[in-house]
Amino acid sequence: MCGIIGYLGTQPAAEIVLGGLKRLEHLGYDSAGLATVADGQLHVRRAVGRLDGLAEALAAEPAPGTLGIGHTRWATHGRPSQENAHPHVDAAGRIALVHNGVIENHAAIRSFLEGQGVRFRSETDTESLAQLIGFFYSQTGDLLGSVRGALREARGTFGIAVACADAADTLIAARRGSPLIIGTGRDELIVASDAAALVGRVSQVTHLEDNEVVLLGPGGLRAVTVDAKPIEKQLEPLEASLEEASLGGYAHHMQKEIFEQPDALRNAMRGRVRPGADRVTLGGLKSFERELPRFRRALLFGCGTSWHAALIGEYLLEELAGISTEVEYASELRYRNPLIQEGTVAIALSQSGETADTIAALREVQSRGAVTLGIVNGVGSTIARETDAGVYLHAGPEIGVASTKAFTAQIAVLAMIALDLGRRRHLSPERTAELIDELAAIPEKVTKALELDGQAKRLAQRLVDRQNWLYLGRGVNFPTALEGALKLKEVSYVHAEGLPAAEMKHGPLAMIDAGMPVIVIAPQDRTYEKVLANIREVKSREGRVIAVASEGDERIAELADEVLFVPRTSPLLAPLVATIPLQLLSYHAALARGHDVDKPRNLAKSVTE
Numbered sequence: 001m002c003g004i005i006g007y008l009g010t011q012p013a014a015e016i017v018l019g020g021l022k023r024l025e026h027l028g029y030d031s032a033g034l035a036t037v038a039d040g041q042l043h044v045r046r047a048v049g050r051l052d053g054l055a056e057a058l059a060a061e062p063a064p065g066t067l068g069i070g071h072t073r074w075a076t077h078g079r080p081s082q083e084n085a086h087p088h089v090d091a092a093g094r095i096a097l098v099h100n101g102v103i104e105n106h107a108a109i110r111s112f113l114e115g116q117g118v119r120f121r122s123e124t125d126t127e128s129l130a131q132l133i134g135f136f137y138s139q140t141g142d143l144l145g146s147v148r149g150a151l152r153e154a155r156g157t158f159g160i161a162v163a164c165a166d167a168a169d170t171l172i173a174a175r176r177g178s179p180l181i182i183g184t185g186r187d188e189l190i191v192a193s194d195a196a197a198l199v200g201r202v203s204q205v206t207h208l209e210d211n212e213v214v215l216l217g218p219g220g221l222r223a224v225t226v227d228a229k230p231i232e233k234q235l236e237p238l239e240a241s242l243e244e245a246s247l248g249g250y251a252h253h254m255q256k257e258i259f260e261q262p263d264a265l266r267n268a269m270r271g272r273v274r275p276g277a278d279r280v281t282l283g284g285l286k287s288f289e290r291e292l293p294r295f296r297r298a299l300l301f302g303c304g305t306s307w308h309a310a311l312i313g314e315y316l317l318e319e320l321a322g323i324s325t326e327v328e329y330a331s332e333l334r335y336r337n338p339l340i341q342e343g344t345v346a347i348a349l350s351q352s353g354e355t356a357d358t359i360a361a362l363r364e365v366q367s368r369g370a371v372t373l374g375i376v377n378g379v380g381s382t383i384a385r386e387t388d389a390g391v392y393l394h395a396g397p398e399i400g401v402a403s404t405k406a407f408t409a410q411i412a413v414l415a416m417i418a419l420d421l422g423r424r425r426h427l428s429p430e431r432t433a434e435l436i437d438e439l440a441a442i443p444e445k446v447t448k449a450l451e452l453d454g455q456a457k458r459l460a461q462r463l464v465d466r467q468n469w470l471y472l473g474r475g476v477n478f479p480t481a482l483e484g485a486l487k488l489k490e491v492s493y494v495h496a497e498g499l500p501a502a503e504m505k506h507g508p509l510a511m512i513d514a515g516m517p518v519i520v521i522a523p524q525d526r527t528y529e530k531v532l533a534n535i536r537e538v539k540s541r542e543g544r545v546i547a548v549a550s551e552g553d554e555r556i557a558e559l560a561d562e563v564l565f566v567p568r569t570s571p572l573l574a575p576l577v578a579t580i581p582l583q584l585l586s587y588h589a590a591l592a593r594g595h596d597v598d599k600p601r602n603l604a605k606s607v608t609e
């Protein structure tokens, strides 16, 4: 996903657009650009690389005006270059456009326009849309009509903001499949692809739905469909605060978000989990009160870290709720032939709520009659709006590309859902109350686990030259191992693999050589003795074992080369604490290698296309 912003107000637009782009940089960071409108002209500045390049271009040649659009790019069509950076401008130089998404029929549009004598300048799909709007506009002079006309021709997905050299007081935005939020402030209107760009400037927002086009102008906000039917948009308060979106004294968002986990977990459980109670209260499922006991099968899906959380959910739902559970990569589910029987609840997991594969999988299972729930952090996001019901994470904005606090919040929410469903079936009040007490104690235990920061840092520095790592776990900690490996890969670019510890003998053991770091998650649960045997296997091949173990476990201290001790908890909740040292280790491993942890190479925060 790329970051988009558009500003219309009374302040210098370039400054505000650049400030907004800084807050969106985690969504794309290989090139950036902006266009303002003043004196009947477009003023376009673009630069390859991080936003500093664009800031320098603006310092050298300021862009005047109080209307502007901007974009920070994560390249999909066309390499990162100045020509491919947004905004794209039509041949007559009257229309500028920033775009998130993919115009699937761009080749056909391009060939039609080239046939009309239009000259293209970039390799992007986006330029075809800018040129098509410009082509219609040159014939009609009707800006809104030209945008709608072009969008009716376009296939694929878009979130766009459009500026016109002839209209210094009019900004147009539209959406199909790519998120856009409009914020209203004092004397200003802002459109952005993510609420992070609006925080601190506006207090009220409205989310665009698919095929909606809004015209922002002196009269405020006017919305119509692509087919010109008027729409009433409701404004709602913007929940995120400036403090949440800033670094607040931490060096990186990833670090801040790791350390925010005790609070994020408290927020995820607030009003839902009460120590001493024998039921959880999930307001988001209230409308489902009657269906809940009828679910016989759960189908969980998501991507990346959300998929790992779903795998943990499988253990929780089977163990606590007694519901047969399957977990799918959303990217695979959407192209399969999923069989949805009566009594199936399909649960979409997503931090952003905007991941394209997860949205597509959701729509696929809905079209087959599944009842759907969302476990989502992004308030008002597409998945939150399109699922039948759901439970928000309330973890606060997650900006670091590596997901951390959303992962533990997802596990907490899955545990609450499993307890809720379980209690409506066979789970006794005593067992439920015991687990509720354990859940309520988790934030404190996570705080304790965060004290491992210094040890994780020293360890990461000692292992800085190791290029292959293994992560092993069993049962509910197998997904914890997968997540540990993913965190390391994405921020430190070190090869890491997560495995169920028992699978080692079936092949991967051959990879172990002297000094290879093998991270073993080994709480004292029913798989403990087996995991100790796995550690011996690794040790006898000279692997270097780093165990994540329960406080006070002396046996493991004798076997492993190093132990990261975490507080004890119920075996099913162990991933909530075991994951903390793994996150810290990845963070410090990336720093030790000199990487930008918040913006790892080739990645963006959300994959919306």
Ligand code: M6R
Pocket: 302, 303, 304, 305, 306, 349, 350, 351, 352, 353, 354, 355, 358, 401, 402, 403, 404, 486, 487, 490, 605, 606, 607
């Ligand atoms: O926003 P989502 O949870 O849907 O995102 C899914 C994945 O793209 C995401 O978890 C990704 O794997 C993270 N970078 C992992 O840290």
